Amino acid sequence: MADLTVCVGNIPFANPVIAASGTFGFGREMRNFQNLGRIGGICSKGLTLLPRDGNPAPRVAETASGMLNSVGLQNPGFTSFLANELPFMIDLGCRIIVNIAGNDPEEYLEMCRRLDATSVDAIELNLSCPNVKEGCMLIGSNPEMIEKLVAAARQVTKKPLWAKLTPNVTSIADMARAAESGGADAVVLINTLLGIAIDRKLRRPILRNNIGGLSGPAIKPIALRMVAETYRAVSIPIVGVGGIMSGNDVLEFMIAGATAVEVGTANLIKPTACQDIIDEIRAIMELDGVSEVGQYTGTLELWNG
Ligand SMILES: Cc1cc2nc3c(=O)[nH]c(=O)nc-3n(C[C@H](O)[C@H](O)[C@H](O)COP(=O)(O)O)c2cc1C
Incomplete structure (x- = not known):
């Protein structure tokens, strides 16, 4: 029997598959399609201290092998989340990670303080949302600001802190090092890449926000x-995200250095994606003759010369 368990830092997961922030809501709709107790974990939609309506529509556009979104962190606000969504999520029976996005460092810290008193398994600091004007990607594009914010969060919560990084930088490994120096327990990469989709006839961007984040x-x-680059730069665990559609994709991320993964856009195409991917991992492990999924992590051998 294949052993799919992994540990991200000191939190054990039943398997390495976590639903990515913003593509699974708080799990309410998705529980109609699969037993959410079977997936490794769910990462909540990105939360801000105050409720947000997000950006005006259209805010999604299909692209070749992917999609652009400019949702702009639509969410019910942190207080409403704690009262109305978190108790539901905790009962689902998988690990719960809460993704938070502040307008400024103090907002992140306020949410971290309040999450410390809950039973969430980890806090994902969203340092990477490309669709809002303040905080987030601005902080996540500057290593000094990343280190300072993670270190300040470390002071106000004992919860595991995961830093979710943006690919819209010159060196993501430098950002990961900064998160590690600040005391992050894991880095999560990648968030979406900035892109634009154009309507030729209108000569306008398709998204009302003009630009959006590419995923898939x-x-x-x-x-x-x-x-793979970050694996060589840090010693904390990496949670790999970006375009995962199959069990084979998950194992490729693990070979590159991921301890666990998050699955995003695939959920929007097929609401049973996470559960199907877990079954595929198990079947591939049997074919490969691998008994523990963690044996794949970091086994990439680069060609020399
Ligand atoms: C519609 C949509 C909304 C998203 N919202 C968030 C969010 O609130 N917070 C966050 O950290 N990432 C958000 N993301 C990014 C995903 O979590 C993930 O990092 C990205 O989509 C890459 O993975 P994928 O190719 O598997 O989708 C969102 C992505 C999509 C498609």
Whole structure:
């Protein structure tokens, strides 16, 4: 029997598959399609201290092998989340990670303080949302600001801190090092890549926000390259994200250096994606003769010369 368990830092997961932030809501709709107790974990939609309506529509556009979104962190606000969504999520029986996005460092810290008193398994600091004007990607593009924010969060919560990084930088490995120096327990990469889709007849961008974040299979090679680079730069665990559609994709991310993965856009195409991917991993492990999924992590051998 294949052993799919992994540990991200000191949190054990039943398997390495976590639903990515913003593509699974709080799990309410998705529980109609699969037993959510069977997936490794769910990462909540990105939360802000106050409720947000997000950006005006259209805010999604299909692209070749992927999609652009400019949702702009639509969410019910942190207080409403704690009262109305978190108790539901905790009962689902998988690990719960809460993704938070502040307008400024103090907002992140306020949410971290309040999450410390809950039973969430980890806090994902969203340092990477490309669709809002303040905080987030601005902080996540500057290593000094990343280190300072993670270190300040470390002071206000004992919860595991995961830093979710943006690929829209020159060196994601430098950002990961900064998160590690600040005391992050794991880095999560990648968030979406900035892109634009154009309507030729209108001569206008399709998205009302003009630009959006690219996700889906189109970004997988970029995400794999960034995971492989980051694996050589830090010693904390990496959670790999970007274009995962199959069990084979998950194992590629693990070979590149990921301890666990998050699955995003695939959920929007097929609401049973996470569960199907877990079954595929198990079947591939049997074929490969691998008994523990963790044996794949970091086994990439680069060609020399
Ligand atoms: C519609 C949509 C909304 C998203 N919202 C968030 C969010 O609130 N917070 C966050 O950290 N990432 C958000 N993401 C990024 C995903 O979590 C993930 O990092 C990215 O889509 C790459 O993975 P994928 O190719 O598997 O989708 C969102 C992505 C999509 C497609």
